[in-house]
Every structure is written in structure tokens, then in C-alpha cells.
Amino acid sequence: MDTAGYRKFKLRKQWRRLWPFFILFPFLIFSAWLVEVDMRVFEQKNFRILNLLSDFLYPAWEVLPVMLIAASKTVLLAILGTVFGSILSFFFAVYAAENLSPRWANHISRILIALERSISEVLIILVLIVIFGLGMFPGVVAIAISCIGMLGKLYADAIEEIPESTIQGLRSVGATKLQVILFGVFPEIATSLIANTILRFEINVRTSVLLGAIGAGGIGYELLKAYNYLAYSEMSVAILTILALVFASEQLSGYWRKSVDGKKTFRNAF
Template sequence: MPVEIQGDTRIWRRRDRAASARHFGATLAVAALVVFCAKIISDQTTWEFVGSAPLQGADLAMRMWPPRLSYLTELWGPVIDTIHIATLGTILGVMIASPLAFLAANNTTPSRALVRPVALALLVTSRSVNSIIWALMLVVIFGPGMLSGIIAIALRSVGFCGKLLYEAIEEIDAHTVEAVASTGASRLQVLTFGVIPQIAPAFAGISVYRWDINIREATVLGLVGAGGIGMALQGAIDTLAWSRVSVIFLVILGTVVLSEWVSAKARAAVI
């Protein structure tokens, strides 16, 4: 900690003069950037619409009330489709992410110079593209429906699961691996008996957690034609059937709450 001496008095300061000047300059630069961004946002905002937002919101809420509960019977199919999209997409994503995680981990990759960068690039690419973007592209390729939603969920899950899994692989106890290798075990046997048992709880926890996230993401993929309850929501909005929209919102909320409960119980059971 810098000390400044003034006469017989020592003054303890958090930073010296040079560090304080750099800190002040950095703070000023960030403040200027924030003001500049706020100015751009303000110029592109129609403040008349913002001012009338409370009235518009209240009017929309009145249109959505009361919910048409008789519409519930038509939503069971879309809800089940949404769960199928999330579940199958998670399974497919985990199946693709698992080998990539072993290729990306420092202690299991066959080549740190060639294979590991490629595996990391694939994981980063998967994480960088939102599931809605994946769904938009896949609907063009495969057409609207559940298949596009399943693959979109899978592609998005690969990067998430792969990153957490390869980090778990890198944190395993190396002594256990060395003990298995010292018995003369092959590389595959070392992975089977020395690595996989150590990462099994993390693998199960990551998979369940991603499934919980995918339930939420699957509810909106239908807005771009990728199946599930989102398609029913888009249809209700397009026809201005607001009493149906409120029912769909309640069903989505119930589905998300149920998936959260199931995932919490599953994680508690496997971890």
C-alpha cells in the first residue's frame, strides 16, 4: 500500500499518484462511453410511445382478462411437444458434447496443438449462437416443426454442456488416473475406470440443469415455427385472441415451475 509522508505524518493511500490518475482516467472513459450509448438509445427511441406505455399495458391486460380456460384442452398437445423438444434436444446435445469435452480437456485431448483448438472452437460456436437463431436457420433447412426445434436445442446445448464438462474433466484427481494407468490399462480403460467415474455426478448434474434451461427455451422456439407451445402463442397473438394468450402464459409458467421442481429433485438425487 503506498505511503505518502507529509512532514512527520505518514498518510496511507490505496493507490499512488500514477495509479490514481490511471483509475480516474479509466472511470472517466467508462462514464463517457455510457453517456454516448445513452445518447444513441435516446435518439432512436420514440418517447411518445414510451409515455403511453402504461395505458397500452393496462388496455392489453383488460383484453387478456378473463382467461379462456376452456382453451386448456387444446394446449396439452403443444405442451407435450415442448417437453419432447427440450428432452430430445438435451439428449442429442449431451451426446455430441461429451466426446468434444474429452477432446477439449487438457488432460484427455490427444493433441493440444491440433485437436483441442478445433474442439474448443466448436464449443464456442455453439454457445455464441442463440437457440432462436439456430431455429430460424433450421426452419429454412428442414421446414417448420419439431425437428427444427430439437436440433436447435441440441446445437445450443453442445457448447454449454461441453464447456462445463471439459472443465470438470480438467479438475479430476490425477492420482486416481495414474493409479489405473500403472496397472497397465489401455487409454480407453483409463478413461473408463479412472476418469468417467469421477465426472459422472457432474455429468448428470449438467445434463439435468441444461434440460431445465431447455424447457424454457423450447417454449419460445415455436414463435419462429420450430414447434411446441410457442406456435400456439404466435397463432393467438396473430389473431388477437388475447384471452387465449393469457391461458398460454399461465400454461408456460406452470410448465417452467414444474420443470424447475423436477430438475431440483433430480439434481439432489444424482449429486
């Protein structure tokens, strides 16, 4: 290839790399205009973040006991929601697994699992608040329902990976479906089931904070209340409590999952 041909080849190669940018950049400009992005808010005369930070830098530690009690309610909300959600998810997973249930049941269960994944927890709890009113109970139900989309699919996939010989061997000796689940399915997927449930608990802790601000109580409600009263020093304590809660749940979740996999040392969780 001569020099001119090599230059044309190099230009074509560079153009193939750059043409997505020329398409994306006008789209970003149009999107910024559509959502009314205004960079003038960062001008010094409108920039009030420094005044707000001065309040956040002096947390009202006297409200810490209240925040800790609220955080414990958030944890209980996540625990109850995860327990009930894992039970519901396993029920759907049994019918979604092709090696346990007929095809019509597989399709219906898979559709319901996929449908749940498309619905936000916020929408679920708003509907439940209309039905049950404010409180932790709608939050528990919302978290339990939100588990189905994730855990139902993971449980079903784990069940389908069980060797066919295991299930057929139990069926050949006259085992009922319940016996197949208890003595054939549970021993095979126990590790995956526990690990995925612990992972979902970690997610549910963060979800509980959000649902608490909507009406389920807990630390999310305390954060929203401080915001409504413009009590930024109390908001600072609430935010620090939430950060500590999320960090602790992530570390404990990692330790528990590694313990399930046979790594028992706490140091490996960090």
C-alpha cells in the same frame, strides 16, 4: 492533515466516485436518441395497455387442453434435445480435455465449443428449417447443438480435474481409451455430469418455448398463433401455461440436482 487538505482529499475521493456517471449519462442520452426512445407513447391518448389487459384478465379456459398438449410437446422437445446434446457434448469434451487427448485435438475442440457459444439457438434453427423444413425435428437438433457450448466446456473442465494418477494407472495396465473413459472418467465425473445435464434441461425448456414460436411447434407455436389472430384471451392461457411449465421445470431441476448431491427431501428444492 489540516482542514483544507482534508476537504481537497474528500472532494477528490467523491470525484473518483462520480466521474463514471458524467461519462455514462451522455452515452445513455445518445443511445436513447439512436434507438428512437419516445416517452410520448405513455401519454394517455396513446396508452392502450388497459384495453389489452381487459382481454388478458378473462382467459379462454376452453383451450387449456390444447395448451397442455402443446406444453407436453415442448417438454419432449427439451428432453430429446438435452439427451442428444449431452451425448454430443461429452464427445467434444473428451477431445477438449488435456489429460485425455493430444494438444491439437484440444485446440480444435475448444475452438468449436467456443464457436457454438457465439451462435444463437434462433440462428441455428433458422438454418435447420431451411434444410429440414418446419417441425419438431429441427428444434431437437437445434437444442442438441446449442448444448455443446455449455455442456462441452463443463464436461471438459470436470474431466481435467480428475487426478492424473487415476488415468495413468489405467493406462499403465494396458487400458484402451474407451476403457479409460468407462472405468476412469465416468465414475469420477458422474455427479457433475448429471447435475450439469439437469441444469441444461431447465434452460432447454425455456429455449423450447422460443424455438416453438419460430417453427418447432409446442406451446410457443400456440402462443404465436393466438397473437397473430389477436386472441388475447387465448394468449393469456398460453402465457399462464408457459409460466407453470417453467416454474415446474425449475423446481424439479433443483430437486433432481440436490438429489444427486445427496439431499433427498423434496422440501429442500423450494
